[in-house]
Amino acid sequence: MRQLIIIGSGPAGLTAAIYAARANLNPLVVASSVDVGGELMNTTEVENFPGFPEGIQGPDLMAKLQAQAERFGAEIRYDDAVELELDGPVKRVVLGTGNVEEASAIVFATGSAYRKIGIEGEQRLSGHGVSWCATCDGFFFREQEIAVVGGGDSAMEEATFLTRFASKVYLIHRRDELRASKIMQERAFNDPKIEFVWNSEVVDILGESAVTGVVLKSTVDGSMRELPLQGVFVAIGNDPRTHLVHGKLELTAEGTVWVDGRSSRTSVPGVFAAGDVIDPTYRQAATAAGSGTVAALDAEHYLAALGEAGAPQVDADEISGRPEVAPSPAA
Amino acid sequence: MTAKATTSATFEQDVLQADGPVLVDFWAEWCGPCRMVSPVLDEIATENPDKITVLKLNVDENPDLAMKYQITSIPAMKVFEKGEVKTSIIGAKPKFALEQDLAAYLK
Numbered sequence: 001m002r003q004l005i006i007i008g009s010g011p012a013g014l015t016a017a018i019y020a021a022r023a024n025l026n027p028l029v030v031a032s033s034v035d036v037g038g039e040l041m042n043t044t045e046v047e048n049f050p051g052f053p054e055g056i057q058g059p060d061l062m063a064k065l066q067a068q069a070e071r072f073g074a075e076i077r078y079d080d081a082v083e084l085e086l087d088g089p090v091k092r093v094v095l096g097t098g099n100v101e102e103a104s105a106i107v108f109a110t111g112s113a114y115r116k117i118g119i120e121g122e123q124r125l126s127g128h129g130v131s132w133c134a135t136c137d138g139f140f141f142r143e144q145e146i147a148v149v150g151g152g153d154s155a156m157e158e159a160t161f162l163t164r165f166a167s168k169v170y171l172i173h174r175r176d177e178l179r180a181s182k183i184m185q186e187r188a189f190n191d192p193k194i195e196f197v198w199n200s201e202v203v204d205i206l207g208e209s210a211v212t213g214v215v216l217k218s219t220v221d222g223s224m225r226e227l228p229l230q231g232v233f234v235a236i237g238n239d240p241r242t243h244l245v246h247g248k249l250e251l252t253a254e255g256t257v258w259v260d261g262r263s264s265r266t267s268v269p270g271v272f273a274a275g276d277v278i279d280p281t282y283r284q285a286a287t288a289a290g291s292g293t294v295a296a297l298d299a300e301h302y303l304a305a306l307g308e309a310g311a312p313q314v315d316a317d318e319i320s321g322r323p324e325v326a327p328s329p330a331a
Numbered sequence: 332m333t334a335k336a337t338t339s340a341t342f343e344q345d346v347l348q349a350d351g352p353v354l355v356d357f358w359a360e361w362c363g364p365c366r367m368v369s370p371v372l373d374e375i376a377t378e379n380p381d382k383i384t385v386l387k388l389n390v391d392e393n394p395d396l397a398m399k400y401q402i403t404s405i406p407a408m409k410v411f412e413k414g415e416v417k418t419s420i421i422g423a424k425p426k427f428a429l430e431q432d433l434a435a436y437l438k
Contacts, residue, residue, distance in 0.1 A: 034367040034423040041363035059363055080425050096427055127404040127421030136362045139390070140403040210401065231403065 001102045002028055003303050005093050006074075007081045007244075008109030010038025011285045012275025012292035014065040016107045019296030021072035025303065028101060029069065029076045030093060036078060037062035038111050039238075039276075040285060042133050044161060049285050061285070081110075086248050086268045089306075105270045105303055107295045108245065108257065112238035112276040112283070117149065121205030122234070129211025130232045134158035137233075138165045146231035147172050147214060149202055155235035156184035162233065163193040170227065172197045174219050197227070205232055240277045249273070254280035264295035270306075272298050334373055334385040339393045345386055347414040352436045353384045357400070357407040359391050364423035365406040371426045372408070375433065383410070383436045410436065 004020050006013050009031035020027040031037075040046065043058035052061070066076060083094035086106065093101045114132040116122055122130055131137040134148075138161060146166045148159040151173040159169045171188065176198045178185050188194050197216065204215035206226070213228040240256045242249075250258040250267035257266055257273040264272040274295035275288040337345040337355065346353045356372055358365035369387070376385035390397040390405060400409060400416070410418040410433070420432050430437060 033371060033425040034364065036367055037363070041367075096425055127407065128401070129403050131404050133364070133404075136364060137404045139359065139361075140397065210403070 004105045005103040006107040009036050010111045012288040013109035014069050015289040015292030016296040017069035017074040021074040023300045027074050030081045031076050032080050084244050086271050105299045108273040109275040110241040110277050112240050115237045115239050125211050134161050134233050138162045141166050141231045143167045144230040148233045150235035151178045153180045153184050156180040156188045158233050158235050159194050169194045170197050172200050174201050256280050264298045334387050337386040346411050353411045355409050356387045357390050357402050357405050362405050368406045368423040379437050
C-alpha cells in the first residue's frame with residue numbers, strides 16, 4: 001500500500017506532488033488519460049504566475065511542474081480515477097484500466113470543468129461551431145464573425161486571442177459591466193475587432209449542421225434579436241469536478257468540496273482537497289499551487305500521526321467548527 | 332507505434348481507396364487536447380492491427396481537407412469506410428470512451 005495518492009495533475013495536484021515527493025511520501029499522481037495538466041493546457045500565455053516575468057505558455061508551465069514533481073520521485077500515471085473508496089484507513093482508487101491503487105491518504109485535486117449555457121443548440125452544434133477551447137478551434141474561424149459568451153478573464157483572453165483569426169468577435173455579456181481584471185478588460189476594449197454586446201443572454205444557437213447565428217434576449221427589456229455569426233465560444237465559468245465524491249465528501253452550498261477552515265482537511269479523515277475543486281472564488285494557477293502545498297503538508301502531518309499512533313482515531317463528526325453553509329472567502 | 336501521417340496528396344490513396352476502416356485524426360501542434368489523445372489512438376491502433384488503421388492529418392498543413400470535412404473543432408476523429416465518413420468523434424476522450432465510440436470496428 002502507498003502512503004499518498006494525488007488525484008489531478010493541474011497546478012494544485014502537481015504542487016502537492018512536489019511537496020509530498022520531497023517529503024519522501026512517494027506519491028502516485030493519477031493524472032487522467034486526456035486532461036493531463038488541467039485547464040492551463042488550453043491556455044496560451046500565462047502572465048500572472050509568479051517567477052515568470054516574460055510570461056510562460058500554459059502547457060510549458062505544466063510540463064515544468066510535472067518535471068519538478070518527477071525529479072523528486074513522484075510517479076505520474078496517465079489514467080482516470082473512476083471510483084473512490086474513502087472511508088476507513090485504507091483508501092482505494094479504481095482506475096479506468098480497472099487497476100485498484102491503495103493508500104493511507106488522498107489528495108483530491110480534480111479542478112473544475114467548463115460550464116455550459118444549457119440550451120439545446122449548444123449541445124447539438126458542439127464541435128460544429130460551438131466550442132469551449134479558443135486555442136484549439138480559433139484557427140477554423142479565419143475571416144469569420146464569431147462570438148465569445150462571458151464576462152470574466154477567460155472570456156477576455158479568448159476574445160483577444162480569437163482576433164488573430166476572426167474578422168470580428170462579439171463579446172456577449174449578460175450585464176453592463178465585466179468581472180474581468182482591469183488589464184484584460186482594457187486589452188479587449190482597445191481591440192478594434194472586438195465589439196461588446198451588453199445586457200444580452202444567448203437563448204438559442206441557430207444552424208442545421210453548422211452555426212449560423214445566435215438568438216439574444218435583452219436582460220433589460222426582454223426583447224429578442226438574431227445575430228448572424230459562424231462560431232460561438234463559451235467562457236461563462238467553471239464548475240467544480242466533484243462527481244467522484246458525491247455522497248462521500250461533504251460539499252458546500254457553492255458545490256465545492258468542503259474543507260476545514262484554511263486547511264485542506266475534508267469531512268473524511270485522510271482525505272485532503274486542493275485547488276479549484278475547493279475554491280468558488282479565486283481559481284488562479286497561483287492560488288491552486290498554494291492550495292496544493294497546504295494539502296501536501298496536511299497529508300504529511302496526518303501520515304506522520306498515523307505512523308506514531310497506528311490507525312487514525314479522529315472521527316469525522318468531531319471536527320469542530322464545520323459550517324452548515326459555505327464559509328465566505330473573508331472568513 | 333506512432334500512427335503514420337496522411338496529407339492532401341496521399342489522402343485519396345491512404346483513406347478513400349483503403350480496403351478496411353481508416354480513422355483519420357485531424358490535429359495540430361498548437362492543440363493541447365490533440366497531443367493528449369494522440370498516444371491513446373496509437374495504443375488503440377497497436378492493439379487492433381487488423382481491424383482499423385489510424386492516420387494523422389495535420390490541419391495546419393492540409394487546410395483544404397479540414398475545410399472539405401467541415402472541421403471546426405479538434406481533435407476530430409473520423410472513420411472512413413469505402414470513401415465515406417461513417418463515424419465522427421469530436422474532442423479528447425479517455426481510452427475506454429474512445430473504444431466505446433469505435434466498438435463497431437474493434438469487434
